[in-house]
Amino acid sequence: MTTPHTTIEDEVILSLQKVSLDFGRVRALVNVSLQVRRGTIHSIIGPNGAGKTVMLNCISGLYRPQEGTILLDGRPINHLKPYERARLGIARTFQKIELFKGMTVLDNIRLGRHMHLHSGVLSGAFYLGKTAREEIEHRAFIEEEIIELLEIAHIRNRVVGMLPYGLQKRVELGRALALQPRIILLDEPLAGLNLEEVEDMARFILDINEEERWRITCVLVEHDMGVVMDLSDRVFALNFGVPIMEGTPAEVQNSPAVIEAYLGQEDRYATRR
Amino acid sequence: MSHMPCGVYHERYAQDHALWRSRFVRVKMLLLAVFVYLLFPLWADTYYLGVANMVGYTVLGALGVQLLIGYCGQVTLGHAAFLAVGAYTSTLLVLQVPWPNFMLRAGLAYPVSIIAAAFAAGLWSLLFGLPSARVKGFYLILTTMAAQFITVDFVITQYVSQIGGRGQAFSLPPGTIKIGVWTIDNDRRVYFLMAFLVTCLTFALVNLLRSKVGRAWIAIRDNDIAAETMGINVVRYKLLAFFVAGFMGGIAGAFWISNLAAVSPEHFPWSWSLWLVGVILIGGVGSIHGVFFGSLFMVVVMELLTLAVMSLAGVYPELLMKLNFVKESAFGLAICGFLLFEPNGIAYRWWQMKNYFNLWPFSY
Numbered sequence: 001m002t003t004p005h006t007t008i009e010d011e012v013i014l015s016l017q018k019v020s021l022d023f024g025r026v027r028a029l030v031n032v033s034l035q036v037r038r039g040t041i042h043s044i045i046g047p048n049g050a051g052k053t054v055m056l057n058c059i060s061g062l063y064r065p066q067e068g069t070i071l072l073d074g075r076p077i078n079h080l081k082p083y084e085r086a087r088l089g090i091a092r093t094f095q096k097i098e099l100f101k102g103m104t105v106l107d108n109i110r111l112g113r114h115m116h117l118h119s120g121v122l123s124g125a126f127y128l129g130k131t132a133r134e135e136i137e138h139r140a141f142i143e144e145e146i147i148e149l150l151e152i153a154h155i156r157n158r159v160v161g162m163l164p165y166g167l168q169k170r171v172e173l174g175r176a177l178a179l180q181p182r183i184i185l186l187d188e189p190l191a192g193l194n195l196e197e198v199e200d201m202a203r204f205i206l207d208i209n210e211e212e213r214w215r216i217t218c219v220l221v222e223h224d225m226g227v228v229m230d231l232s233d234r235v236f237a238l239n240f241g242v243p244i245m246e247g248t249p250a251e252v253q254n255s256p257a258v259i260e261a262y263l264g265q266e267d268r269y270a271t272r273r
Numbered sequence: 274m275s276h277m278p279c280g281v282y283h284e285r286y287a288q289d290h291a292l293w294r295s296r297f298v299r300v301k302m303l304l305l306a307v308f309v310y311l312l313f314p315l316w317a318d319t320y321y322l323g324v325a326n327m328v329g330y331t332v333l334g335a336l337g338v339q340l341l342i343g344y345c346g347q348v349t350l351g352h353a354a355f356l357a358v359g360a361y362t363s364t365l366l367v368l369q370v371p372w373p374n375f376m377l378r379a380g381l382a383y384p385v386s387i388i389a390a391a392f393a394a395g396l397w398s399l400l401f402g403l404p405s406a407r408v409k410g411f412y413l414i415l416t417t418m419a420a421q422f423i424t425v426d427f428v429i430t431q432y433v434s435q436i437g438g439r440g441q442a443f444s445l446p447p448g449t450i451k452i453g454v455w456t457i458d459n460d461r462r463v464y465f466l467m468a469f470l471v472t473c474l475t476f477a478l479v480n481l482l483r484s485k486v487g488r489a490w491i492a493i494r495d496n497d498i499a500a501e502t503m504g505i506n507v508v509r510y511k512l513l514a515f516f517v518a519g520f521m522g523g524i525a526g527a528f529w530i531s532n533l534a535a536v537s538p539e540h541f542p543w544s545w546s547l548w549l550v551g552v553i554l555i556g557g558v559g560s561i562h563g564v565f566f567g568s569l570f571m572v573v574v575m576e577l578l579t580l581a582v583m584s585l586a587g588v589y590p591e592l593l594m595k596l597n598f599v600k601e602s603a604f605g606l607a608i609c610g611f612l613l614f615e616p617n618g619i620a621y622r623w624w625q626m627k628n629y630f631n632l633w634p635f636s637y
Contacts, residue, residue: 060502086504100495102559103488111492115504117485121513124487127292127480135484136286143286179504 012074013038013217014183019058019068021241028054029065029241036183036234041209041218043228045252046238047262052221053095055238056185059219060092061085072183087115091181093172095188095221101161105171108160109146112178113138145213146174150204166197173204183217184208190224202227229253237261278631292479309468314461322460324576326532329467331568333525334545335552336474336561337518342550343559344482345514346494347405348414351421352549354401355394355519357541358424359526361433362390364443364536367450369436380451383531390527391520397424398519399512406508421543430538442537450531457531470528474521479561481517490514494559544601551604555611557618566619574607575600 014036021029028051036042044052057063059070061082069076072088080088091112100108117138119131147153150170155163160171169189176184189205190198208214222228228235229249237244237252239261245252252258278297283289293299317325334356341349366386376382401420405413434443450457457463481487489510492500501507530536548571556567578600586593611618 062498062502081506082501083504083506086502092502094499098496098499100492100499102495103491107488107491111488111500111505112503114485114489114492119485121481121486121517124481124484125477127484131480131484132287132290135290139286139290175503 011038012036013072014059014219015071016055016059017069017071019055019065019070021054021058021063021065021067027241029058032068032238032241032243034236034243034246036217036219038217039209039215040233041205041220041231043220043222043232043235043249044238045222045225045228045235045258046244049240050238050261051241052238053187054241056092056187056219056221059085060090060185086179086181089179089182090185091176091179091183092185093169093176093187093189095191097165097168097172099160099168099172099175102159104157104159105152105163105174106142106156108171109142109174109178110138112175113142115179142178146177149177149207150174151200166193169193169197169201170204173201177208177214177216181216183219185219185221187221188223189220190222190227198224198227202231205231225253290483292483310465314464317464319460322464324572326460326463326467328568328572329464329471330525330529330532331549331552331572332471332564333467333474333528334522335549335556335564335568336478337521337525338549339553339558339561339564340478340490340521341514341518343553343563344487344494345490345511346497347402347511347514348410348550349417349420349518349546350414350550351401351417351419351424351543351546352518352522353541353543353545354420354424355398355522356526356529356545357429357538358394358397358519359390359523360530360536360541361429361443361526362393362523363387363527364445364530365433365436366390367530368443368445377451380453380455383450383457384452387524387527391523394523394526395516395520398522399516402512402515402519405511405515418543418546421546425538425541425543429541434538442535444535445530445533460532463532466528466531470524474524475561478521482561486510486513548604551608553618554608555618557620560618560620560624562623563618563620566623570607570619571604574603578603 012035014034016032016034019029019032020027032051032055034042034044034055044055046052054063058065061077061080061084064078070078072085072090077085077088100111103111117134119134123129123131143153143156147156150173152167152170152174155167155171160168163171169192173186173189186205189201193201205218205220208216209218220228220232232249234246235249235252236246237255237258244257244261245255247255278295281295283294288294293302313325314322334352337355338349338352341347341352363383363386366389367382370382372382376385398420401417404416408416437443447458448456452466455462457466482491489500489505490513492503492505493507493510493514497507526541529540533540552567552571553563554567555570556565557563579596582592582596582599592599615622
């Protein structure tokens with residue numbers, strides 16, 4: 001089956017090439033290669049300790065892999081610091097919520113606008129003209145696009161540390177969206193949420209992926225297999241830092257290698273009993 | 274974030290972003306300005322003006338400490354060093370530079386020296402902020418203490434104080450501190466200079482904190498790793514915080530020479546750095562109100578203590594001799610008490626009170 005034209009979806013936006021990372025003797029990632037296409041939801045799955053979060057940390061720059069290359073739009077970004085990668089359009093959320101707990105919801109999201117703001121120390125200190133105008137423009141963006149989308153208008157002035165867990169997860173997504181990123185790395189966005197919150201969050205992920213306004217490529221690390229299989233375009237499975245397989249959700253679900261990674265070998269399991 | 278008073282609704286973002294968001298607050302601030310700039314100086318005698326100047330000087334110094342500790346999370350125990358750099362830069366410029374006559378006549382030497390002092394102290398502070406790129410917490414406290422000892426005990430005492438062969442102290446002849454046509458030679462004029470500088474620096478800091486730079490500082494305080502993944506160049510903003518804090522410290526130091534007959538390293542001991550940290554601990558860490566409450570509390574309580582000791586002197590003459598020790602133990606006790614019973618400082622109590630009245634008569 002051939003298509004006459006390549007759609008924008010075929011473009012590789014992010015790729016990892018033979019990335020390896022050791023922590024002393026622990027091999028966290030071994031020769032991991034991954035191609036994320038623009039506009040897709042690409043999930044990374046694997047048992048606990050497989051190296052999923054390590055992969056995200058390598059992409060966002062918190063860890064430096066010892067070997068291999070990470071490319072964004074075909075350009076290597078290995079040497080870039082996390083904040084420089086954020087400016088290229090990589091945003092992320094964290095498994096253990098990493099919000100600015102002393103700030104309000106609004107200020108957390110405003111902080112996400114950091115790289116889109118241009119006022120410096122001097123104009124900030126006087127808060128005249130440019131700075132005040134800029135603050136209002138970005139406030140309008142935050143209110144109309146992010147707070148509206150995530151349905152958090154009622155808590156916009158609450159201090160984040162005092163909010164329930166599910167809402168904090170949502171605010172964290174909002175803060176990442178404020179960067180207007182091209183890729184968003186979601187590290188277990190559904191962990192610890194109740195059923196209703198899981199449904200909401202899954203809807204938000206689909207929204208930011210599919211809505212013309214956002215069109216953000218998502219790299220999703222998640223343990224909730226039901227949601228992963230429903231949302232993902234591609235699934236990448238990892239075990240003890242070693243890639244097991246990559247494919248469509250259906251392929252991965254039926255792969256004996258993946259089942260083994262999660263459940264162990266059947267005979268070994270039987271003998272242990 | 275506190276609640277808006279009942280019945281105040283905003284229709285535009287500009288109203289919501291305003292510094293003073295309701296008429297009540299605007300009137301309150303106007304009354305405060307009238308009190309500070311008119312009523313108090315009219316009413317007060319030299320003693321009260323002197324106390325007010327001390328409060329103002331503490332505020333000017335503590336603003337920088339609040340920025341570093343309360344808003345950027347970089348604990349500093351050497352802020353007096355930057356006050357000293359400011360004071361000495363300003364003094365040296367006023368005394369040693371052959372100012373052209375028209376500038377002397379126009380009273381520009383001192384104002385120019387304040388600005389130069391601010392930049393000198395800012396850059397000096399930046400230098401000692403460099404370790405913050407690599408170290409955090411306890412280790413950073415030690416490097417900021419190094420700032421104190423290197424600057425005041427070594428550079429200033431051993432070298433700077435010897436400039437011009439004046440020995441330990443730089444005396445400031447009457448009439449050298451002049452702004453425009455005003456010679457700053459009495460407590461009332463010092464008071465007005467202080468009130469002006471406090472107003473300017475407070476506005477500057479408040480405005481910074483509600484724009485891009487300040488939010489980045491707070492983000493670094495709350496979670497530096499997340500801040501970095503949000504596109505903030507953490508090292509750059511930490512250094513910027515050190516620069517701005519030093520800049521404010523420089524202004525504070527340069528201001529204080531107007532109140533002194535002579536400048537000596539003893540005016541900027543390490544205990545003054547500690548004192549400034551104590552001020553924000555008592556007032557409230559991470560609050561501009563806290564700087565003011567803390568400064569008022571510390572200075573006024575110490576004055577009251579002095580008065581109490583004076584009146585008890587007839588009964589216990591020894592107390593008078595030990596006044597300094599009594600003061601310092603009171604300072605220590607006050608910090609212990611606040612950390613135990615109100616770790617959020619006086620500002621938090623103020624905030625609670627304000628919210629109560631804003632929501633009244635609906636308590637939820």
